[in-house]
Amino acid sequence: MNDEEYRGPAVLRIGDDRHPVQVRLSARFEPIEGRYRWAGRTGSDALLTERVGAGLREASLAIGERPTTVRLSEPDPWGGVRLSGTGTPPWFA
Template structure:
């Protein structure tokens, strides 16, 4: 499943582009994505901070900042429930 929309990472408003999959090897949901360019997150990552909270609406989950992409966005990964709402059937 892929998702994109407004989010808040470590208190910073961003646009998040993300997707995830169920991993049968460990039985957990793995998700990852990137933000649009956001200098505050780049500074946070480069200062050594990796563990963050991601908020989409009322949903909050823990995640990890991993790298800055060539366009100035920040890559974020998580395991467990994704921060975006589940698709409606």
Template sequence: MNTFLDIRDSGRATPRSHHDDSDYVGTASIIVKGIEIPVNVELKGYREPIDGVYRWIGRVGANDRLSAIVGDAKRIRVIVSTPHSAREAYLGDPDFWGRFRINGKSTPPFAVDSSVD
């Protein structure tokens, strides 16, 4: 398990994980160029304070089939489908570990806590 020490961890029974701040970590499908590819994703969303639009961002786990289909494209439109819903997004260039950036706006493909605290 990948963990890191955080000053907020003092007194916690378990250390924080870098996944603790994610809104969705799990399986999904990326539909690109009409081809559906099963992947793992980690997504997080936030409301942009300047324009008020809900934006969501994340990473798609390294996937050789996805890399082959996307090729050298720096940005490509895709559909992200999770067990919750499916939404349009943009896939960006991969990082050093072969994980593609993904971003979308408006309604995300994961459940959002809408309770008022």
């Protein structure tokens, strides 16, 4: 694993709720845009899959104490949810 990848624990903040998840994320720098784009998936999570299925599309993702806005989409057949974001990835120090 390198700095452009992260696997491990994170917390999704959905409104006032804090929901712990396991994530696999990767980032790439887009030189034309001058910023990072990053994406990945959560591990299997029935509650999160249900919430996304009901229309939830945005939350805050924190790895450590660094929260950032994240888009939620595409529950997969194994119960994970796709995450994506722009800007500095939340696992960068």
